[in-house]
Structures are given as C-alpha cells and as structure tokens.
Amino acid sequence: MFSFYSKLSTEVYNIDKPIGHSFGDLEFYSERLNTVKGRILEPAVGTGRILIPLLEEGFTVDGIDSSPEMLSLCKSYCEERGLRANLHQTSMQSFSLPHKYEAIIIPTGSFLLLENSIDAINALKCFYEHLHIDGRLILDLFIPSNFNTESTSTRTWTTPSGDLITLKESLVEVNFINQYTVSHLRYEKWRNNQLIQTELERFPLRWYGVEEFRLILEKVGFKDIVISSDYKFNVYPTDKNQIITFEAYRK
Numbered sequence: 001m002f003s004f005y006s007k008l009s010t011e012v013y014n015i016d017k018p019i020g021h022s023f024g025d026l027e028f029y030s031e032r033l034n035t036v037k038g039r040i041l042e043p044a045v046g047t048g049r050i051l052i053p054l055l056e057e058g059f060t061v062d063g064i065d066s067s068p069e070m071l072s073l074c075k076s077y078c079e080e081r082g083l084r085a086n087l088h089q090t091s092m093q094s095f096s097l098p099h100k101y102e103a104i105i106i107p108t109g110s111f112l113l114l115e116n117s118i119d120a121i122n123a124l125k126c127f128y129e130h131l132h133i134d135g136r137l138i139l140d141l142f143i144p145s146n147f148n149t150e151s152t153s154t155r156t157w158t159t160p161s162g163d164l165i166t167l168k169e170s171l172v173e174v175n176f177i178n179q180y181t182v183s184h185l186r187y188e189k190w191r192n193n194q195l196i197q198t199e200l201e202r203f204p205l206r207w208y209g210v211e212e213f214r215l216i217l218e219k220v221g222f223k224d225i226v227i228s229s230d231y232k233f234n235v236y237p238t239d240k241n242q243i244i245t246f247e248a249y250r251k
Helices: 007-016 023-033 049-054 066-081 107-113 116-130 209-221
Strands: 040-044 058-063 086-091 101-107 131-141 154-159 164-175 180-191 195-204 223-229 244-249
Touching: 007 116, 007 154, 007 164, 007 180, 007 195, 007 223, 023 107, 023 131, 040 107, 049 058, 049 066, 049 164, 058 066, 066 086, 101 107, 107 131, 107 195, 116 131, 209 223, 209 244
Parallel strands: 040 058, 040 101, 058 086, 101 131
Antiparallel strands: 131 244, 154 164, 164 180, 180 195, 223 244
16 A cells, blocks of 8 residues: 555655755745735645744744645644644645635645646646635746656665664656656665564656646636746746746736
C-alpha cells in the first residue's frame, strides 16, 4: 500500500523544511500580500512552513491539507506559539469552506501534486469560488527536468533523537501525453542499526507550459494574470529551471 505524506514523510518534511525556511517564497508572498486585510487561505499548508510566519506577521490565514499527519504537526506548532488558525483536512479539488478569501496562496509547486487534469481544473474552480471579488490567487509552478526512468537517488536525515531516516527515490513513469511523472519513494527509519519503520509513497508531479497555464486560468475565469519567475515580480521566465509564479484575480 502506498501512503501519501504519512508519518515518516511528514517527519522528513519537518526536518528538511522547518517553519520559516524560505526558498525566496516567504519574502515574496509576504510582500505580495502586504495590502491584504482580510482572510488568506493556504491549500496544501503542510506543517505550516509559510502559514506560521504569516500569522506571526499579523495576517489571518486558514489552511487545508489532505494529510492528517501534516495538519496535526501544523496545529501543534500554532498552539506552541499561541497562534490561532483554522485548519481543515480536505482536498484542494473538492473543498468547501464557510469563508470567502482575499487571497489564496500555494507556494513551492504543491499544486503540481494533482496529476489528473480534471482534479486540477476542479481545484482552480474551488479557489475561484472561495475568493472575494478582486481577490487574488498566487500560485507557484515548476517544470520537472528529470525524465530518466533509470534514475534513483538516496538522501538521509538524522532526527533530533538520533535516529536515521533514509529516502530512496525512483522515477518509474513519465507520461508526456498527459504531462506528469510518477516517482516511488521508500522511507526507512533506523535506530541502532535496526530498521524500525518503513513507508512507501507514490509521488506524482504534473507540469504545464507557461502560456498553457495562463489559458487554463483564463478559462476558469481569472483575470489580470501576472507571471513572475524566481520570486521577481512580473519578470517573465526564460529558463526551464525557474520557479514560475502566477498571480490572478477574480473580477
């Protein structure tokens, strides 16, 4: 059975991408949101890497995620810091919340985890319906560059208690017609040279052309779309390795 962002995956994410760790996205999103006075929603909130710093800046941010392990850790971090956030376990493509939002943000390409095009469109429709008029969607994409199904990589982390976690990642499928890849991830946790926990994960990534995604946003109804690269606002991407950010309004 494959899991998805379960216990070991969440533990690694927490070590590798701690609260406040930035790839340039935290500063960029904070700057782009500086005029927002109302509620913000972060789908795929994870452990709160972005959400918690924004809360500490005084923004009102809600979060959703499909992983109960991720949400549990995010909630505990908020409580430790005396922060209040509405967190919901639900999927990006079918959520229904009681609030409208001034902004919806999805940093670091989490949207690409929706490998099915119907799910991706449904998610964008959900975002659109949950925005106030003149509300904004700010969303990061990237283009996968490794299409070698023979490739395997291994990484390791040491936990605060001294255990060792290894991750073996193997690319097993590349679908050029439907524009997605699938990797299999094997997490193993070791204590005193003994294997104590194993977790297998199926990890999909979808990709989009820059103008393709602009057209998808327009078809959903978004207007005034601005495309940025590497967290430089309104600087159009020129390289396949850049982070691509779309900012689009509901009018």
